[in-house]
Amino acid sequence: MSDQIKVAVLGYGNLGRGVELAMKQNPDMAFVGVFSRRDPASVKTLTGVPVYHVDQLLEMKDEIDVLILCGGSATDLPVQSPEYAKYFNIVDSFDNHANIPQHFDACDARALEGKKTALISVGWDPGMFSLQRLLGNCILPEGVDYTFWGKGVSQGHSDAVRRIEGVQDAKQYTIPVPEALDRVRSGENPELTTREKHTRECFVVAAPGADQARIENEIKTMPNYFEPYDTTVHFISQEELDRDHSGIPHGGFVIRSGVTGKAGETKQMIEYSLKLESNPEFTSSVLVCCARAVARMNREGFIGAKTIFDVPPAYLSPKSGAELRKALL
Amino acid sequence: MSDQIKVAVLGYGNLGRGVELAMKQNPDMAFVGVFSRRDPASVKTLTGVPVYHVDQLLEMKDEIDVLILCGGSATDLPVQSPEYAKYFNIVDSFDNHANIPQHFDACDARALEGKKTALISVGWDPGMFSLQRLLGNCILPEGVDYTFWGKGVSQGHSDAVRRIEGVQDAKQYTIPVPEALDRVRSGENPELTTREKHTRECFVVAAPGADQARIENEIKTMPNYFEPYDTTVHFISQEELDRDHSGIPHGGFVIRSGVTGKAGETKQMIEYSLKLESNPEFTSSVLVCCARAVARMNREGFIGAKTIFDVPPAYLSPKSGAELRKALL
Numbered sequence: 001m002s003d004q005i006k007v008a009v010l011g012y013g014n015l016g017r018g019v020e021l022a023m024k025q026n027p028d029m030a031f032v033g034v035f036s037r038r039d040p041a042s043v044k045t046l047t048g049v050p051v052y053h054v055d056q057l058l059e060m061k062d063e064i065d066v067l068i069l070c071g072g073s074a075t076d077l078p079v080q081s082p083e084y085a086k087y088f089n090i091v092d093s094f095d096n097h098a099n100i101p102q103h104f105d106a107c108d109a110r111a112l113e114g115k116k117t118a119l120i121s122v123g124w125d126p127g128m129f130s131l132q133r134l135l136g137n138c139i140l141p142e143g144v145d146y147t148f149w150g151k152g153v154s155q156g157h158s159d160a161v162r163r164i165e166g167v168q169d170a171k172q173y174t175i176p177v178p179e180a181l182d183r184v185r186s187g188e189n190p191e192l193t194t195r196e197k198h199t200r201e202c203f204v205v206a207a208p209g210a211d212q213a214r215i216e217n218e219i220k221t222m223p224n225y226f227e228p229y230d231t232t233v234h235f236i237s238q239e240e241l242d243r244d245h246s247g248i249p250h251g252g253f254v255i256r257s258g259v260t261g262k263a264g265e266t267k268q269m270i271e272y273s274l275k276l277e278s279n280p281e282f283t284s285s286v287l288v289c290c291a292r293a294v295a296r297m298n299r300e301g302f303i304g305a306k307t308i309f310d311v312p313p314a315y316l317s318p319k320s321g322a323e324l325r326k327a328l329l
Numbered sequence: 330m331s332d333q334i335k336v337a338v339l340g341y342g343n344l345g346r347g348v349e350l351a352m353k354q355n356p357d358m359a360f361v362g363v364f365s366r367r368d369p370a371s372v373k374t375l376t377g378v379p380v381y382h383v384d385q386l387l388e389m390k391d392e393i394d395v396l397i398l399c400g401g402s403a404t405d406l407p408v409q410s411p412e413y414a415k416y417f418n419i420v421d422s423f424d425n426h427a428n429i430p431q432h433f434d435a436c437d438a439r440a441l442e443g444k445k446t447a448l449i450s451v452g453w454d455p456g457m458f459s460l461q462r463l464l465g466n467c468i469l470p471e472g473v474d475y476t477f478w479g480k481g482v483s484q485g486h487s488d489a490v491r492r493i494e495g496v497q498d499a500k501q502y503t504i505p506v507p508e509a510l511d512r513v514r515s516g517e518n519p520e521l522t523t524r525e526k527h528t529r530e531c532f533v534v535a536a537p538g539a540d541q542a543r544i545e546n547e548i549k550t551m552p553n554y555f556e557p558y559d560t561t562v563h564f565i566s567q568e569e570l571d572r573d574h575s576g577i578p579h580g581g582f583v584i585r586s587g588v589t590g591k592a593g594e595t596k597q598m599i600e601y602s603l604k605l606e607s608n609p610e611f612t613s614s615v616l617v618c619c620a621r622a623v624a625r626m627n628r629e630g631f632i633g634a635k636t637i638f639d640v641p642p643a644y645l646s647p648k649s650g651a652e653l654r655k656a657l658l
Binding site: 273274 | 350351354376433459591596597611640654
């Protein structure tokens with residue numbers, strides 16, 4: 001179909017693969033291909049979509065309506081998103097919260113230069129969780145926000161454990177504390193410390209002969225990553241790790257606990273939660289429907305950098321306004 | 330402040346009172362007053378805002394940026410929303426799902442005539458629940474939608490019970506079936522009948538000497554309202570009803586249970602829930618932030634009828650884009 005939205009991906013890790021799979025669930029979009037820094041011949045895609053070298057990206061720009069950037073937030077996206085925002089409508093999942101304003105400005109300038117639309121920081125947090133925080137704040141201006149993450153695998157914390165000497169492999173789970181969730185849901189609006197909100201659980205494969213007591217101590221005392229939390233460390237075999245901890249589940253909760261009434265006497269509670277068997281596949285699914293929105297926003301003249309806060313929700317859908325009103329309103 | 334958004338209300342029942350209270354939580358908006366069909370001298374407002382007769386509405390139109398229509402969906406809004414959409418930016422909570430397309434078209438034509446913006450059917454269902462259904466469908470195109478209501482008071486069902494001969498007063502609660510919620514949350518995607526999803530519980534004050542067995546039977550066999558459900562009827566005194574059942578709580582759950590992956594092997598679950606001590610106060614809070622969005626949409630040239638699907642979420646907030654990105658993204 002010539003009116004399909006033509007989508008390409010830059011980067012072929014977990015997110016890029018997730019986009020490839022999500023595209024198959026969205027027949028109004030066509031997958032142009034994967035662009036990679038690797039030798040295309042060495043990249044085998046899940047569904048046989050073509051692979052190109054990143055150097056071919058600019059010369060193919062007229063064949064691409066939206067470029068989804070699937071690199072990492074640490075070093076890839078801060079460079080790639082502004083770079084390509086001049087030439088393509090882009091979507092990224094930049095998730096370094098503290099640097100979002102700076103990333104937004106960099107993408108905005110470049111997108112405006114090229115009259116393109118750059119939708120940044122979509123996924124679930126930032127992304128859907130941010131949207132729920134915004135909605136909660138707008139509806140209940142008097143209230144408190146709570147965001148809990150997990151139970152799920154934190155890639156950053158797993159990496160931190162793997163960098164410890166004597167650790168052969170590791171997976172780290174972030175777990176919300178049930179009592180904290182219960183207190184929030186009761187409407188008491190507690191002030192919760194970092195330690196009271198989440199615990200951390202590590203499954204570690206120690207190298208042969210490594211000192212497990214030292215590893216456990218290094219994990220539990222690691223500043224920022226583990227020291228502010230109650231952390232449990234389990235030593236297991238590589239076989240157990242591969243068998244029981246190979247998934248990348250995640251999820252979490254956004255709660256707005258607010259009040260209305262003459263003197264704030266009425267409690268009102270909004271809760272949004274995700275339970276995801278695959279964090280990257282869900283994030284990719286968000287990226288894909290956002291690609292649809294970006295194509296339409298650009299057609300209608302909404303150029304520059306945008307976030308999920310700027311997207312009319314209907315633009316995420318392939319259905320017409322009339323269809324949506326009939327089926328979902 | 331001269332740049333405050335000037336809001337007026339038509340109708341002063343539970344919703345109108347809720348808007349009056351919500352306005353106090355939103356200092357970027359100014360409350361022009363309540364317009365009523367009753368004699369203004371007979372209407373006492375909660376916070377002392379002025380009351381005008383509805384006949385004065387048109388002559389005050391230049392003093393009003395947004396008119397929030399707080400009438401009922403059965404007879405008031407089908408007439409009032411199109412009527413006033415030509416002269417005012419309006420927000421309504423029209424909640425007769427089946428008639429939304431027709432109501433939209435009627436408001437659209439009139440709003441376009443007057444170059445105004447008419448945001449219809451906002452509140453929580455339709456409204457926030459609709460938005461969550463839309464988001465769930467866009468992110469997870471392969472999936473099933475579930476909406477549960479309650480535990481909460483259904484005004485329509487309470488009224489139906491009160492119309493039965495021998496009933497002096499009554500309150501009806503709609504209650505989601507916990508086992509059904511559990512099955513949905515487990516990801517099994519069950520097909521649920523009406524009876525399996527919700528139960529109904531009635532608290533009835535029988536008139537002195539009334540035949541309670543007959544009343545109970547009439548309730549339980551009432552077509553559409555109660556017959557498709559398992560219904561429990563409790564006879565209590567007026568004192569008990571007034572003491573224990575005077576609130577108007579409500580709430581519910583929107584769940585999108587979907588799959589991703591190569592062959593749909595990955596389960597992904599999105600759940601949104603509301604737990605509201607006051608249904609009308611929450612609905613009014615939604616109406617008020619929507620009034621803010623309508624004022625901005627109209628300033629920017631987005632005229633005609635709109636729904637929550639068309640509103641860029643940031644427009645619901647008094648904060649700037651940069652503030653929102655920094656604080657909530």
